[in-house]
Amino acid sequence: MTLNFNQLWRYQDDFLHGIQMTLTLTLIATVAGMLIGLLGALLSNNRLPAVRLLIRSYVEVIRNTPALIQIFLIFFVLPYAGLRLPPFEAAAVALSIYMGAYSVEIFRSGLASIPRSQIEAGQCLGLTRFQVFRHVILLPALRNIYPSLTSQIILILLGSSLASQVSAEELFHTAAFVESRTYRSFEVYAVVCAIYFVMVLSLRLIFAGAERIAFRWPTRR
Amino acid sequence: MSFVDIKNVRKSFANVEVLKGVTINVEKGEIVTIIGRSGSGKSTLLRCINGLESIDDGEIRINGEVVHDKATDLRRLREKVGIVFQQFNLFPHMTVEQNITLAPTLTKRVAKGEAARKLAHEVLSRVGLEQKIDAYPEQLSGGQQQRVAIARCLAMGPELMLFDEVTSALDPELVGEVLKVMEDLARQGMTMILVTHEMNFARNVASKIVFMHAGKVHEQGAPAALFANPATPELRNFISSTH
Numbered sequence: 001m002t003l004n005f006n007q008l009w010r011y012q013d014d015f016l017h018g019i020q021m022t023l024t025l026t027l028i029a030t031v032a033g034m035l036i037g038l039l040g041a042l043l044s045n046n047r048l049p050a051v052r053l054l055i056r057s058y059v060e061v062i063r064n065t066p067a068l069i070q071i072f073l074i075f076f077v078l079p080y081a082g083l084r085l086p087p088f089e090a091a092a093v094a095l096s097i098y099m100g101a102y103s104v105e106i107f108r109s110g111l112a113s114i115p116r117s118q119i120e121a122g123q124c125l126g127l128t129r130f131q132v133f134r135h136v137i138l139l140p141a142l143r144n145i146y147p148s149l150t151s152q153i154i155l156i157l158l159g160s161s162l163a164s165q166v167s168a169e170e171l172f173h174t175a176a177f178v179e180s181r182t183y184r185s186f187e188v189y190a191v192v193c194a195i196y197f198v199m200v201l202s203l204r205l206i207f208a209g210a211e212r213i214a215f216r217w218p219t220r221r
Numbered sequence: 222m223s224f225v226d227i228k229n230v231r232k233s234f235a236n237v238e239v240l241k242g243v244t245i246n247v248e249k250g251e252i253v254t255i256i257g258r259s260g261s262g263k264s265t266l267l268r269c270i271n272g273l274e275s276i277d278d279g280e281i282r283i284n285g286e287v288v289h290d291k292a293t294d295l296r297r298l299r300e301k302v303g304i305v306f307q308q309f310n311l312f313p314h315m316t317v318e319q320n321i322t323l324a325p326t327l328t329k330r331v332a333k334g335e336a337a338r339k340l341a342h343e344v345l346s347r348v349g350l351e352q353k354i355d356a357y358p359e360q361l362s363g364g365q366q367q368r369v370a371i372a373r374c375l376a377m378g379p380e381l382m383l384f385d386e387v388t389s390a391l392d393p394e395l396v397g398e399v400l401k402v403m404e405d406l407a408r409q410g411m412t413m414i415l416v417t418h419e420m421n422f423a424r425n426v427a428s429k430i431v432f433m434h435a436g437k438v439h440e441q442g443a444p445a446a447l448f449a450n451p452a453t454p455e456l457r458n459f460i461s462s463t464h
């Protein structure tokens with residue numbers, strides 16, 4: 001077997017497009033998922049049992065079923081309910097819901113990691129509930145969940161390749177497309193694998209840098 | 222009516238009654254020290270005074286205002302009532318200056334920037350820590366952290382300060398610096414209610430001592446008289462156990 005990467009150069013633009021869409025998908029799922037997660041975490045000790053049950057069910061259903069099936073459900077089944085989404089949009093929605101469920105758990109553990117005494121100290125200084133959340137809880141909680149949250153974002157980036165299964169345009173979809181044109185399976189998947197690797201590595205570096213900037217305060221030894 | 226008027230306060234957790242009808246009066250400028258065995262309800266009482274805990278019966282008034290009335294603006298009330306805890310409870314992600322100026326700037330007592338820093342500087346000078354204005358809590362000793370916590374309270378301009386065993390978590394050699402700050406406050410006329418195991422401090426600084434036992438005020442009076450002639454065996458035992 002001889003390796004031949006030359007043919008792949010012609011598809012440079014397709015790869016770039018794939019990378020761009022994968023990153024877009026990851027960004028959408030991350031932002032939307034984190035918003036869902038934050039909201040869900042704040043509501044998960046709500047007074048109303050119905051609200052708590054709703055959030056619990058959401059988290060358990062999503063975390064205990066394959067992401068691929070969730071994408072299929074959104075893409076193939078929602079149309080029967082009258083909501084037809086294009087592949088990319090369907091994948092974005094599904095991944096956001098998926099990221100949301102994990103984020104609820106992550107944010108919940110973050111909120112729980114802040115001692116009651118910190119919240120009381122804020123209350124005793126005459127802060128509102130929102131001010132306590134915003135100024136006392138948020139940053140230390142984010143710091144505590146930063147490792148799990150960033151790992152989850154990376155899992156979403158890697159998992160976004162599942163979107164190719166409903167023909168959403170993203171990097172893995174590009175790979176399949178180029179392979180079908182060139183029949184150079186090994187070369188194509190080696191290149192795509194390397195691209196994922198570099199993307200994840202860069203993301204990790206960015207996360208590490210952001211951590212240094214956002215969380216400067218010294219912690220207990 | 223007294224400045225702080227605690228009348229017949231009852232408080233239960235689940236089925237356990239912790240405060241069984243507590244009545245205490247505190248006049249403006251008074252230093253009232255609450256002593257008593259562990260579990261006698263001292264912390265619970267302090268937490269009721271600033272509305273951190275609800276009460277089941279009775280009434281607490283501060284400057285005439287009923288603390289547990291639904292119509293009372295607890296946040297506004299708390300700006301007038303500072304509380305310092307055993308564990309300092311400074312915000313770890315903020316510098317000393319930010320810890321001190323957070324509440325005053327959020328509640329619009331002082332503008333951000335220069336004015337806020339000036340306020341921080343001023344209250345820090347009252348606890349002798351101006352040079353630590355840019356430090357983080359983790360970079361300070363326990364005694365220094367507790368003094369910052371006191372300064373943070375002072376920045377709100379409180380009319381009443383509550384102290385819950387503020388020296389109990391400190392290494393012995395750091396207790397003195399915190400007690401000195403409290404003594405200074407007392408001398409400046411601050412109204413204070415404090416729970417402490419520092420009997421010498423209670424003896425020398427308090428205007429009144431309240432001995433709590435089993436959820437009630439068992440005995441109270443001026444320090445000299447109370448320590449010299451405890452009327453009940455419980456207080457006698459307590460005093461001898463603290464030596």
Ligand SMILES: Nc1ncnc2c1ncn2[C@@H]1O[C@H](COP(=O)(O)OP(=O)(O)OP(=O)(O)O)[C@@H](O)[C@H]1O
Pocket residue numbers: 234235239257258259260261262263264265266
């Ligand atoms: N949030 C709570 N839930 C249930 N029980 C509580 C709660 N807070 C306090 N208690 C109980 O109330 C009783 C009085 O507690 P409190 O902390 O007021 O005592 P204390 O006099 O401050 O004791 P110490 O000297 O140890 O600080 C204790 O038996 C305690 O277990």
Ligand SMILES: [Mg+2]
Pocket residue numbers: 263264265385386
């Ligand atoms: Mg206590």
